């Protein structure tokens with residue numbers, strides 16, 4: 100604990116939490132175009148995404164962990180996407196599926212967002228037009244690898260520190276106000 | 279069908295469009311309502327398939343006005359087709375057809391949205407495809423194709439839905 104590395108219990112807790120997280124990644128399908136069809140086939144019996152724990156596709160952002168953006172995002176659609184992302188609970192991850200979501204694809208025009216990373220942060224990009232289900236699996240496994248290295252304890256520490264700072268600020272402002 | 283254009287030429291001063299490969303008559307904007315009602319009543323043109331906008335800016339060998347609106351008519355009785363072309367400049371208006379063909383309501387909104395051609399007498403001329411916050415008319419030739427605009431809020435479609443429901447006889451609370 101003293102020199103930055105978590106102790107035995109904290110380390111085990113970290114492992115337990117990330118083990119739980121990475122084997123129950125519930126996707127939220129934000130499908131707007133042809134790539135969504137490929138996502139559907141990833142979900143269905145032939146490829147079966149539930150093999151790696153993504154058992155349910157949730158159609159409400161409140162219950163989902165991974166936002167899967169599959170398809171072309173237009174500027175008219177962009178405020179909706181941003182809102183959905185903001186409604187998701189922490190921890191949350193974003194997969195950008197297909198050329199359109201990653202970069203706007205071949206729609207080099209006035210109405211298409213050139214990459215969703217201009218609106219929301221993206222964890223994994225998948226190329227292809229459309230990306231194959233295998234590529235999607237690859238992205239999911241990569242995401243799991245990423246989550247494995249995230250530390251729950253560190254996250255909490257950071258959050259608590261932020262909260263403590265804001266409480267202190269609030270207290271200071273009250274004191275100044277009384278003066 | 280050429281007889282039809284000749285008849286239109288006699289009655290409403292229509293001209294044949296030389297550029298076009300199929301039947302297309304050029305008529306004046308003031309004669310549109312008369313012509314279309316005549317075609318609908320006596321020649322059974324009962325479907326308005328589409329209204330298409332054209333911007334001729336920068337086109338080679340183009341003389342005359344900058345914009346055109348093309349009305350594609352079809353008859354389900356005798357399978358005839360006819361196109362009517364109306365040429366307008368930026369500040370000229372075309373009378374609305376939405377009282378003769380109800381579908382023209384949305385088609386005219388689309389043409390106005392994309393080209394900025396104004397339809398006089400339209401009861402609800404607002405954007406159909408583009409967002410309410412969008413500025414300009416994107417299919418005009420002088421709109422830069424890659425000029426993107428950030429839009430900040432969700433578009434509300436509820437007013438139209440309510441109109442539609444009321445039109446169908448439902449009561450919106």
Ligand code: SF4
Pocket residue numbers: 132133134135169170171196197198199200204227228229230
């Ligand atoms: S990347 Fe290709 S397949 Fe995917 S949404 Fe775009 S056009 Fe469709």
